[in-house]
Each structure stands twice: as structure tokens, then as C-alpha cells.
Amino acid sequence: MDTLTCHPCPLDAAELARAGRDDPATGALGEELAARHLVADGCDLVARNWRLYAGELRGELDLIGVDTAEGCVVVCEVKARRDASRFGGALSAVPPRKAAKIRALTAAFLREARLPYPRVRLDVIAVDLGRDPVLHHVLAAL
Template sequence: MTALTRAQLGALGEKLAADHLAAQGMRIVERNWRCRYGELDIVAADPATRTVVFVEVKTRSGDGYGGVAEAVTRDKVRRLRRLAALWLAQNDRRWSGVRIDVIGVRVARGHGPELTHVVGVG
């Protein structure tokens, strides 16, 4: 098996994260939403609670850069909040709740992917 490029690794992580969310009963509303200030990896809806969930996906091929907690800094959470507000301003739908989650995906050679879902980081 050849090594994945950074873009391929990221796309694989986002697909695995979207599949994980769908398996939890969430509906994927949008993927890779972009504006001039950045990108939201996944926007999902939890129909049971009418909550919109903005999901940052961090994919790693090893532990060299730390885990999920280290990957999302206070500045990154602030940026995600700003992006979420911009997305909400463009989408008229009313939500009962808004949440930011992080899904860490570790894809290591010889092992199946490991997902860590951190709910409500900001």
C-alpha cells in the first residue's frame, strides 16, 4: 500500500467522520463549506434534538502532532465559532441548539482507523 498524500489523508478522515456521524443518526448538511475566512469541514444536523453541529476533523497518520485535544487550540475554536456564525447567517433555518465538535481520525499502517469524537468543544 502506498502512502497517502496529505490531501488524500484529509479526505479519508472526513469521509470516515461523516460516516460516523451518519451512523449516530445525524444528517450531513454540508461538507467543506468555504468562505473568505476559512472552511467548515462538516455541518451536520441532529434531527432528534434539532441541533446543528459544526465538526472539525483532524486526521493524523500517527501521534507525532499530538491528539485531538492538542489539535484544536483556543484560536481555532474562536475561528470555528466565527465560521459557524457566518454559516448560520446564510442559512435561514432555526435550530434548537448549536454545537462545535471535533473528530480525530488516526490512520496508522497495519491498523484500522481509530476515531475520537469530542462533543461540544466551544
């Protein structure tokens, strides 16, 4: 069962300036806010922007953490949008096809990393940067 939590996302002046700029700055800020949130929730980050280039499967996993209290690996896809009202919000940016690719990349990462945890969780953190920034965290079992 999926669980959705929403959190206010206060930004300091420098982060507010970054949020209003180009798409790479928005994405980087979203990933930073998501990483902070996961760490505050008790995850130890083990990888950021893990990439696979070999073979037919190519892609990137944004954040990978370990939740030792839950005994699981947490793979987190991060989406950030500057204006949710104009662009549909970050949460709508992970269609089923993208989720399937994330699952395949996760399997490749797990084969490579050999982490000693039997469970895997696929999370989506969507950061909507706007007048009242908010972070949406969806927890879902893989």
C-alpha cells in the same frame, strides 16, 4: 460539558493505502470517516467544506449536519493524522484560536443557512490513522 467517545476505525484495503499517502489523501480520508460516523450517529449532513471568502473572516467548516433528534445543528471540525505517536495525535490539533475561528464561521453559516434549530453543537472528530486506527469524537456545546 464536553463528551469524548473513542471508536475503533476499521479500514478496508483501499482506505489503508490512502492513509499511508500524502497529507491531502489523509485529510480526505479523515473527513470521509468522520462523515460516515456522524451519519451513523443520526446526523443528516447539510454541507461539506463550506467556505467563506468575503470580508476579514475567511475559512472553512469541514462538516455541518443536523441532529433532528437533539434539535441542533452540528458543526464538526475534522483532524486526521497518519502517525499519532510521531505528530501528537489529531485531537491536539485544535487550539483555542482555531476554535474561536470555527465559532465565528459557524455564526456566518447560520446567518446564511437560516436552519430552524435553536441549538448548535461544535464537535471535533480526530482520526488517528496508524497501526490501530481510532476515531475520537468530542461533543461540545457552543
